[in-house]
Amino acid sequence: MDGIGLTVNSSVWRLLLLLVHACPHLTSTCGGTWSSLRGSMTSPRYPTTYTSGSTCIYNITTPSTEQKIQMRYNKLDTGLHDVFQVENSSSQTIFRRGGKTGYGTVPPAASYLVTFIRKTRSYFHGFHATWVECGGDWTSDSGSFSSPYYPSSYYKLAHCSYTITPSSGNQILLTIEKLNLAVGHFLQVRDGMGRSLANLTGIMALYHFGPSSSFTAEFKTFCCGTSTGFHATWQAVQPEKATPPASGQTILGMSAFSAFSNMSACVPRKFTTVSSDGLGLSCTIREKMATWDCMNACMAEPSCSYFSNWRGSCALLRQDNASSQPLPSTLFNIKDFTG
CATH class of the missing domain: 2.60.120.290 (Spermadhesin, CUB domain)
Structure with a gap:
């Protein structure tokens, strides 16, 4: 019996050792x-x-x-x-x-x-x-950054600061390609002079800022709520194209987005609608491309006044039958922006 007891005890010890390693x-x-x-x-x-x-x-x-x-x-x-x-x-x-x-x-x-x-x-x-990853200090002429865990949900009490200052001295454009924040959370954008350009919240469309010698973006969340956050890119521009709009810093904002938020209905490749601001627009949907390439495509087409990169599809917009109402302050003609 003693021998049997020792055998059982030895087996138990071997099992415990296996559990520790496992x-x-x-x-x-x-x-x-x-x-x-x-x-x-x-x-x-x-x-x-x-x-x-x-x-x-x-x-x-x-x-x-x-x-x-x-x-x-x-x-x-x-x-x-x-x-x-x-x-x-x-x-x-x-x-x-x-x-x-x-x-x-x-x-x-x-x-x-x-x-x-x-x-x-x-x-x-x-x-x-x-x-x-949460924030950074970049010196390159192009790149991208996102909220923590993007496109998955970010966490509460996040506080990230992103600074872009190209060592080449070039002017750059900052593009907020996606933005989806919970209530009360924000992304604040400042230019090289430290001036606040926008305090972005909620769900917004494509935003462009600049050109500027540098940018700082501060992302802050609080105790409650979460969402997918944001994705941003930046790109250097040639000096002769570094003239900002006559007023403001944003090419395309939420007011413009309302005009084509249902652009997936553009079949077969052409579509006409009227925004809540009374602006008549027509659009041509092109193949999927990066936001920067979409912007360049609009610049290359004389009839293109505005553009969007809705759900990855580049949409080139031109003004047709505009009403007497002035354009929203957050919407600019692409030619005005590029100089």
Whole structure:
């Protein structure tokens, strides 16, 4: 009987060892190093309780110095004398907590150095934190940026800042190609002089800003609601085409969008409608192309007055039978914009 008992106990121990190796959350991993725009990290043994022990160091960097990331956590469950501390790329402490707290985010940075000091001998669950691309500082003549997780939903309490300043000194155009924000959330756009050009909210159509020597876009969300966010691109323009509209900075805004929000009905390739502003328009649907190529196509066609890139299909619009009402202030003739 004793021999049988030893055999059973040995089998049980082998099973426990297999479970430890098969379940990562049962291991005692402490710290780590990553170079990525997305990822996650946990306290030792998470989601089970950790124990007191050595300090855990987590190093997170982005693949490019032009990009930034933002960290968030669902909750912190640590002892009062334990410390969860985050330093940015300038070695500044931007976050420090101990004890228990709910959902939160850490200010964006190009890199994080996270220190988790374990002193308490009581049982706490620790933390599970994730990070994702959020903001950046670019110096190229063209590129793109999006809200976190785009086209999937962004998270609450996001605060991302995007700055574009071409090292070539060229003027650039900024295009907000998609925008779908929850109530109260916003994307603010400023030019190189620091002037606010727009505070975009809700669901909006294609927006162009510029030309300008640089742009800054600030994306901010709050505690409630989420949506798919936004996608933006920028492109340098030749100096002779860098003349802004006579008034305002936007070529195409929501007022224009209402004129062709049902453009999928353009069959067979030609369609006429009247917007709520009384502007008669006709359009020709072209093949799918990038927004910048769509704009160039409109510039190359003498009869094209406005354009849209609705659902990936380039639509070239011209004014037919315009009413006596003036054009909306947010709608500009493409020729006026390009000079």
